[in-house]
Amino acid sequence: xxxxxxxxxxxxxxxxxxxxxxxxxxxxxxxxxxxxxxxxxxxxxxxxxxxxxxxxxxxxxxxxxxxxxxxxxxxxxxxxxxxxxxxxxxxxxxxxxxxxxxxxxxxxxxxxxxxxxxxxxxxxxxxxxxxxxxxxxxxxxxxxxxxxxxxxxxxxxxxxxxxxxxxxxxxxxxxxxxxxxxxxxxxxxxxxxxxxxxxxxxxxxxxxxxxxxxxxxxxxxxxxxxxxxxxxxxxxxxxxxxxxxxxxxxxxxxxxxxxxxxxxxxxxxxxxxxxxxxxxxxxxxxxxxxxxxxxxxxxxxxxxxxxxxxxxxxxxxxxxxxxxxxxxxxxxxxxxxxxxxxxxxxxxxxxxxxxxxxxxxxxxxxxxxxxxxxxxxxxxxxxxxxxxxxxxxxxxxxxxxxxxxxxxxxxxxxxxxxxxxxxxxxxxxxxxxxxxxxxxxxxxxxxx
Numbered sequence: 001x002x003x004x005x006x007x008x009x010x011x012x013x014x015x016x017x018x019x020x021x022x023x024x025x026x027x028x029x030x031x032x033x034x035x036x037x038x039x040x041x042x043x044x045x046x047x048x049x050x051x052x053x054x055x056x057x058x059x060x061x062x063x064x065x066x067x068x069x070x071x072x073x074x075x076x077x078x079x080x081x082x083x084x085x086x087x088x089x090x091x092x093x094x095x096x097x098x099x100x101x102x103x104x105x106x107x108x109x110x111x112x113x114x115x116x117x118x119x120x121x122x123x124x125x126x127x128x129x130x131x132x133x134x135x136x137x138x139x140x141x142x143x144x145x146x147x148x149x150x151x152x153x154x155x156x157x158x159x160x161x162x163x164x165x166x167x168x169x170x171x172x173x174x175x176x177x178x179x180x181x182x183x184x185x186x187x188x189x190x191x192x193x194x195x196x197x198x199x200x201x202x203x204x205x206x207x208x209x210x211x212x213x214x215x216x217x218x219x220x221x222x223x224x225x226x227x228x229x230x231x232x233x234x235x236x237x238x239x240x241x242x243x244x245x246x247x248x249x250x251x252x253x254x255x256x257x258x259x260x261x262x263x264x265x266x267x268x269x270x271x272x273x274x275x276x277x278x279x280x281x282x283x284x285x286x287x288x289x290x291x292x293x294x295x296x297x298x299x300x301x302x303x304x305x306x307x308x309x310x311x312x313x314x315x316x317x318x319x320x321x322x323x324x325x326x327x328x329x330x331x332x333x334x335x336x337x338x339x340x341x342x343x344x345x346x347x348x349x350x351x352x353x354x355x356x357x358x359x360x361x362x363x364x365x366x367x368x369x370x371x372x373x374x375x376x377x378x379x380x381x382x383x384x385x386x387x388x389x390x391x392x393x394x395x396x397x398x399x400x401x402x403x404x405x406x407x408x409x410x411x412x413x414x415x416x417x418x419x420x421x422x423x424x425x426x427x428x429x430x431x432x433x434x435x436x437x438x439x440x441x442x443x444x445x446x447x448x
Contacts, residue, residue: 018295018318024170025161026291031177042184042198054128054135055195061122062143066150068254069107071246071385073158075239076100077294078383080162081301089305094224097159097217099239102231104155108148115144135195142199149206156213163220164298172212180205245385252392256400256422260415263404271412274355277345278362278416281334285366286373288326292319293377300381304443312443316378316434323374330366338362361416368420371427378434382443391429399425 076096083092111118119140128136160169180201187197264275296319303311334341338359342352379388404418437443 015318015322018292018299018315018322021161021164021166021295021298022291022322024166025294026288028166028170028173029287029290031174042188050129050131051135051195053132054137055139055198057122057126057128057132058136058139058143058199061118061126061140062147062150064254065111065118065147066154068247068250069151069154070250071243072100072104072107072151072154074246074297074380075242075383075385076155076158077162077297078301078380079242080159081164081298081381082162082305082383084163084298085302085305085308090221091224092305093163094221095230096162097221099230099235100155100159101152103239103243104151105148108151111144111147111151115141118144139195139199142196143202146203146206149203149210152210153206153213156210156217159217160213160220161294161298162301164302165216165220166294166298168216169213172209172216175212176205176209179208242383242385245389249385249389249392252389252396256396256419259401259404260419264412264415267412270351270354273346273348273351274358274412275415277342277351277355278358280345281338281341281362281365282369285327285330285369288330289323289366289370289373292323292326293373293380295319296374296377297381300378301383302381304382309438309441309443312382313438316374319374319377323370327366327370331363334359334362334365358413358416361413361420364420365423369423369427372423372430375427375430375434379430382437384433384437387430387433387437391426391433394429395422395425 079096079100080093083089083096086092119137122140123133123136126136157169157172160166183201183204184198187193187201191197193200260275261272265272296315299315300312300319303309303315339352339356342355342359346352346355376388379385400418400422403421404414407414407417410417434443
């Protein structure tokens with residue numbers, strides 16, 4: 001009886017550890033779209049619609065750059081988690097911290113140096129009218145100075161997740177977002193700084209979050225001194241390979257999502273609006289599934305650092321259990337309240353009617369997509385970036401675009417058939433790659 005009780009307790013304690021890492025990240029994720037709503041509300045109350053349009057496009061330009069550079073977050077999480085599981089974990093963790101900080105500052109500096117061509121490309125691609133372009137430039141020229149802090153935040157959030165400091169990450173994100181929202185109101189309505197005030201609020205919040213994250217990181221690694229050997233040629237080569245593979249993975253994913261937006265616009269104004277509404281369902285599932293993936297990244301990475309193959313597999317399958325539970329809950333919510341969600345997102349009856357036929361696909365979305373979220377987390381923890389790159393490209397070129405092409409005579413819905421098939425293909429190919437690594441007993445071997 002006592003043996004059963006011990007086993008039962010360890011089972012629940014084990015699952016509680018994953019959830020204790022995942023839930024703070026879910027809460028942190030929720031604050032980001034809420035901040036976007038505050039920004040939009042503040043800008044929407046300005047005197048000219050061009051202000052909202054210009055700031056929105058300016059934010060989009062920088063957001064796309066930061067999103068593509070999301071490889072910083074993923075690589076630092078995997079390396080940090082493995083360092084935590086290593087024998088000399090404090091030294092290894094400090095090494096990873098300073099390496100990722102260096103890469104982040106280089107990328108942030110590059111954005112500052114290249115801000116003029118970046119703005120020019122953004123203006124060329126979006127082709128705004130003169131009023132919108134003016135406010136876009138005012139917003140961009142202020143917000144771009146937050147690039148070093150934004151890159152640092154990507155790297156530091158990843159490092160802290162790898163160290164299993166997800167509660168600290170949650171606190172930092174919430175404080176930063178609340179500060180941003182408060183400064184929005186003060187700068188715009190109190191100091192009349194207009195569009196530049198919204199951008200300045202974001203810059204101050206970004207540097208505040210970066211400083212807070214650095215303070216937590218310093219405490220975690222103690223007084224470990226920086227060594228020049230951490231930045232030698234061999235180390236730089238490993239980091240470039242890892243981050244380069246992650247970058248290609250992100251570009252392939254971004255290409256598919258961009259194609260959905262652009263092709264949807266070609267199908268007409270209603271289709272473009274419907275796609276914007278439906279993408280919010282994707283955002284909603286990401287809030288929960290990303291949280292589970294973050295927890296798995298940290299635990300799988302720690303197990304790899306300790307060269308514990310059995311623990312890697314156990315954490316992976318444990319993550320699959322919770323990922324499946326979250327996916328099922330999402331599907332039930334979309335089935336029961338999908339129409340209400342659409343009506344909350346738009347008051348235009350024509351768009352609501354056009355979106356309703358897609359609800360069955362939205363119910364399937366989390367069931368088909370959760371596999372790729374989960375296995376992305378596993379491979380981040382393993383720092384198997386080449387597998388993530390290859391499976392993403394295979395899924396994009398071998399599934400997404402062929403499915404769209406074969407069904408394109410059905411109009412806009414073909415894009416969603418392609419997206420669902422693409423997400424499922426990513427999960428299947430990553431699961432197959434994990435299975436092959438297990439069979440070859442390479443799960444806990446050196447980075448590949």
